[in-house]
Amino acid sequence: MKERLLSFLYRYSKKTVSLGELENLAAGDTRFEDFATIVLEYTNSGVLVPVKSHGTSLKNSLLHNSYRIVKSKLPLNYHRDIQTYQLALDPHIDLDPYYNLPAASWEQDRPWIEMIDVYLKKNGLPAVPASAPERAYQLVGDEKWIETGGGKALLERLNLWEAMQIISQPDPLMLAVNPPALQRETLLHLAVENKTPFHALLDTLPDTEFLSLIYGAGWKITADIVLLDKQLSTAGRARRIYYFGDLDYEGISIWYALYRYCAARPAVEFYQALLQRPAPQGKEYQRCNDQALQSFLNFFTPDQAKQISQLLTAGHYYPQEGLTRTEMAHIWRSTRWI
Template sequence: MRDLVIQVLLKFSKKTIGIEELETFLPLTDMSYEQFAKLVLSLEEEGILEMVKSHGRNMRTPSLAYSYRIQTKLLKQDLHQEIFKLRLQLHPSIELDQYFKIDPSNWKDDLPYIYKIHDYIEKNGLPEYEVPAPERSVELVGDEKWIDEKQGKELLERIGLLSAMKVIPVSDPIMFAVNPATITNQNHLHLIVENKTTFQALMHTLPETSFTTLIYGSGNRIIKSIEQFERQLPIANAQHTFFYFGDIDRSGIFIWYRLNEKKKVHPYIPFYRGCLEKAPLEGKSNQRFDQEALLRFLPFFTKEESDKLQSMLAEGKYFPQEVLKTKELQEIWRQNHGVE
């Protein structure tokens, strides 16, 4: 029960807690008032709970304060000692430093899985070859969904083992066309387009450019499927540069932003400039707005272009990729091979 109280106090957002508030978080049906009071008084003696004197104490026996200040540093001191102690017992490849910095509740939630990972490494050593995430999940914790769907990937990142566990992410394959003339190059350019119409319009022009691939992003799917790229196009010692062209609306910009967090991706400015020369359409005022995504996107444009983009989006207007007709797309790509 003491551990439960500690967890409640660590998660409590305020600096003080009323005794009645504390009671509501605990399963007191199996606990008498005397037992509860004894537990609270022990935390008083340890200095973890400090009485708010101006609020007084109740008249029950044993008597408890109506309100307590929570001494968070002392609470975390116990946790840190536990982490230090366990670090000496676990396999040295398991890193625990992140748990000194993040919400203490993560420690209790993660600990059963950390023990399982320790047992796996002690028995098998670190993996020597890659396997899909569900297979590795079963090996580690007995749950095929753990890595991809139950925060297992985040835990492995916290303990510094995501790369060492050699996990192949499970995601849809990337759909792309290849320019065979560039395969032997060392430096490779890749253009990702959001929509199928644009992909089909540009596919036949690919051999006339210096790009190695034309990739169909399929909206948000590219954010996950980009993880498969090097596996699907395994060119040794290659340097890859990625460009992106999507709808000029809040959703399209947000897809680029999320994708750019995974793998550095430049907006393909010639296509975007071609759109900005057209008249925008109306009808996207209800889309999700992400200010950070827009702030990262705008610096690729001139001041005049940036002002036009912001004004247009604020009015609920947008440019679908389809405002550029097939012949326009093809001609722009022929004339601009990627790097301005």
């Protein structure tokens, strides 16, 4: 109750407050005697100054019907910090719930709130829906933050959950199918990030051992991949999923989200081919997820891993389109995938 009253006094905009307004804060879970003790404590400390002309309470003559608030006497604590932050943050971020939470909650959440603030000031509220991993990556650079890192609870606390337009029900997975491959003991699937490599490889699918070629559409696959077995009626069958995306921090984070969900492997041979040519400059704005990068590099030789790490650090990247249609088709047909 004391914390709730203090929070109220910090936020109250008028100079005087009635005893009834203060008493409403104690409704249901605080005895009147305990409430009176807290009010008298703040009176003695000078935070509340009785307005004597308004008379005293019939319940307790030591309490007055109205008080003048002396905010300069309020204890300096994290509430002042919250007030300062609220003025500086994007107006869509609502910090009011923190006035009724322990200081530890504010300190724990503040770094995440600062990252969300940077995103909102730069981009505004999202205009289109996105999967949880994609939105998490956009907000804080960690694709698992919303689902397993407490991000959903924080966005709800900040009254931002609905505004973030996070997809809860996946769309149908976009894929082409090679029916003869259904006879294989282990079903193989290749997912590609962008539309160009999907079309480049589509005609080659019947010449491979793969059951499907999946168009990932960037982050969209991280939500839609759950429908793979249901759409193909292959639930319970052994499978192996390979992923080929842009060789940049975001492409690696998309792969890592799939890796965590369905153990998707990088289609290493495609990436190795990219490493044989010059890497263009760009994508410096992307954030590196260290855990995703390290997991990705573990699939390569030490020299290749070093090369990838250095080129990304230097602000370079490889788009999938760095390989020609002929090169991609040859790699897919000629590689021994299992």
